[in-house]
Amino acid sequence: MTRILVTGGSGFVGSRLVEQFSQREDLDVAALVRTAPGKRVDRVKYYDFSDFSEIGADHVSLANVDVFIHLASRVHVMNDTAVDPLAAFREINVGHTLRLADSAAAAGVKRFVFVSSVKVNGEGTVEGCPYKETDAPNPSDFYGISKREAEDGLRSIAAETGMEVVIIRPVLVYGPGVKANFESMMKWLQKGVPLPLGAIHNRRSLVGLDNLVDMIRICVSHPAAANETFLVSDGEDVSTTQLLRKLGNSLNKPARLIAVPEWLLVTGASLLGKRSFSQRLCGSLQVDITKARTLLGWQPVLSLDQALRTTAEHFMSEQNK
Template sequence: MTKIILTGATGFVGLRLLSQLEQCSERQIIGLCRRLPQGRSSSGLHAVGDLQQANLSALLPGVDVLIHAAARAHIMTDEVADPLAEYRRVNVEGTLSLARQAVAAGVKRFIFISSIKVNGEATVNERAFFASDEPAPEDAYGSSKLEAEQGLMQLAAETGMEVVIIRPPLVYGPGVKGNFASMIKLVEKGLPLPLGAIHNKRSLMGIDNLIDLITRCIDHPAAANQIFLAGDGQDLSTTELLRGVGRAMGKPARLIPVPAGMLQFGATLLGKRAMAQRLLGSLQVDISKACELLDWKPPYTVEEGLRRCFEHPV
């Protein structure tokens, strides 16, 4: 039996992954979280507080694989005085403290859920990001994820513990929050949106596809010490995505065909260039390395993934 520890077990990805792993009789799973959520059974779930101070010596012995999904997530409006220092404290110091404890306990494999923001914020001329590309993070969150990756790879080289790094783009699914949730609400309200003529290309990842890839990385020998870019394998324009969300919820998106250049100009005047980049720019991810090395393909299409957002609410 494979013994697994999962951090961030009550988060968006962790909660679904924990549920999936608990269904496998050949795997023993222990979920870690900062504090136990109200109304949830604590069976298999342990509150450990902040990971950068947590002592896991009682939980790690005998563990084969540690999946690290806990992180200080990307925050659009960060109110701390020094965002980079805070990201480093949680995402770098916390990750490496956990990894060093895993090494000391003899954990064989450490799976780190990173972010496509390590590669950068945008792609051009339909040239997707590759795992082999030189990292080019543009914000504090992406920089902290890169620093954590580098520390883990150095630790792997020094100790022999296997490290697997997965960089997903925007992950969607039941209970999603942030920008994707805001988009769903706008379509649900039937508000007219000036996004009917956007021809960008963006890679996304349904949460069930991400969980399937993480699960594949638990014991696949070819995953050891590799970096994988993740995604659904289908790139959509913002216009196509909004229409897809509308079809999935049974409410057609009301889209007005306003030229992208005009929207970009207006966003610049209003100081919303970052928002415009997410809506109008491209971010494509090449997942061929994961598909070829791991003999893997995303089990769900984007259409199926969007439908599951509303068929399987949390």
């Protein structure tokens, strides 16, 4: 029996992960949560995680833990109101992460799986030149900087203590229950709003929720994952235009797209102070998942179309409640 402890167990990724892991007879799953989960999963033990700094090597939730999966973080936010945003990101994403890892190592945890971000690599790629794990990190925002610093600290702890560390860098995660911009896109499509996004020829990597959870599953126990870093995606890249069309089809609401030239969209967004938003819509960000496929034998469990369909079906069921 492998004992798993998950931080962020009530979050978007964490709730799905503990649900799926709880179905395996060979795993004993516990979750540290700061917010009470909407639905508690049978066979999962939940612990209050209101203060990251309180956990120690003698904490009940670390007793006999084999693998620690760290999902909780201060996420990238728009219009951050923190007085010192970088310090706020560092406090949670670096300081608390490394304190948890130190406690885990002291308690004898064998492996620490850290879900980082592609933002450690950077904000965009040249089409046809995807990010690889061997590329030099190039984070440009505070969130990405904090994740990179956490990764560096974890590697040092691994070298000093012998605890295995696995780092996973996902791209944009979507799936049933997704919020933020992805949910907004589905709302626009469902309402039949005409969108000026019919002539975008970028390439974006995405990762479906179940694909990310399966990648974490592999990294929990695969011997070759120890002290390695992996990029993860669905393995299928799409343009923003293609994504909207596929998502519209999944919603049974064909996308109403207007072919506005990219340069005009980018110029307009820059004049409105929305350059970063135009980058996400029009820029490319691709990752190469060859390492995960070859070293771990991992393949996405769902295709892009399948993952979009499950996302859309959940969205429609929630809208109909």
